[in-house]
Amino acid sequence: EVQLVESGGGLVKPGGSLRLSCAASGFTFNNYAMNWVRQAPGKGLEWVSSITHSSSHTYYADSVKGRFAISRDNAENSLFLQMNNLRADDSALYFCARETSGDFDYWGQGTLVTVSS
Amino acid sequence: QAGLTQPPSVSKDSRQTATLTCTGNSNNVGYQGASWLQQHQGHPPKLLSYKNNDRPSGVSERFSASRSGNTASLTITGLQPEDEADYYCVAWDTSLSGKVFGGGTKLTVL
Numbered sequence: 041e042v043q044l045v046e047s048g049g050g051l052v053k054p055g056g057s058l059r060l061s062c063a064a065s066g067f068t069f070n071n072y073a074m075n076w077v078r079q080a081p082g083k084g085l086e087w088v089s090s091i092t093h094s095s096s097h098t099y100y101a102d103s104v105k106g107r108f109a110i111s112r113d114n115a116e117n118s119l120f121l122q123m124n125n126l127r128a129d130d131s132a133l134y135f136c137a138r139e140t141s142g143d144f145d146y147w148g149q150g151t152l153v154t155v156s157s
Numbered sequence: 158q159a160g161l162t163q164p165p166s167v168s169k170d171s172r173q174t175a176t177l178t179c180t181g182n183s184n185n186v187g188y189q190g191a192s193w194l195q196q197h198q199g200h201p202p203k204l205l206s207y208k209n210n211d212r213p214s215g216v217s218e219r220f221s222a223s224r225s226g227n228t229a230s231l232t233i234t235g236l237q238p239e240d241e242a243d244y245y246c247v248a249w250d251t252s253l254s255g256k257v258f259g260g261g262t263k264l265t266v267l
Contacts, residue, residue, distance in 0.1 A: 075256070077202075077258075084243075084245065084258060084259075084260050084261040085194070085196075085202065085245050085247070085258045085261070086258060087247070087255060087256035087257065087258060090255070090256065099254055099255050100255070101255055102253075135201055135202075137202075141207070142189065142192075142208055142249055143192045143204060143207045143208055144192070144194065144202070144204060144247065145204045145213065146204075147201040147202055147203070148201065149201055150201060
């Protein structure tokens with residue numbers, strides 16, 4: 041069974057940093073691209089970042105470019121999102137999602153990030 | 158990041174058919190199509206349709222997707238109370254080198 045479990049969310053002050061993790065199991069992690077998608081309270085889904093299976097390519101939404109960094113450890117079946125210089129509008133539930141041929145086929149339950157002073 | 162356009166809400170009677178639309182441009186929906194996700198309140202999204210319009214295993218045949226030009230559509234037949242949810246389309250955008258979501262459609266089953 042495919043499982044994605046996010047962690048690392050919490051309350052952080054504006055300008056602060058957080059590192060999110062996503063532990064994957066139930067599939068061959070290093071065969072799949074992975075993504076972070078966020079959802080602000082009561083709002084729609086927003087794609088944040090993608091990383092290819094071998095980490096050769098990474099992609100970012102304009103809203104996080106230069107502040108967030110996606111990475112992965114295929115030996116540990118883990119995906120990460122380093123978030124720096126956080127702003128209030130980064131507050132959201134952050135999901136990790138597996139990507140198969142361009143489609144988000146499995147999602148975690150999400151980890152909540154709140155940016156507030 | 159410009160998104161795809163979805164109607165904010167659609168209401169239909171139980172057992173009727175709902176068609177949800179997702180409009181983009183030649184860089185996204187028109188390029189490779191769009192996939193569809195269903196999200197019930199308090200739950201993560203669930204893939205309903207691949208961007209090639211195929212259904213993942215376990216998704217009801219009542220859900221079918223199609224595309225015409227730059228507009229993708231999701232048709233739900235025989236609406237049931239459990240179909241009440243938010244529906245999102247998502248596509249790769251070649252001009253942005255990233256994914257773009259629609260704003261979501263809240264489907265209400267009366």
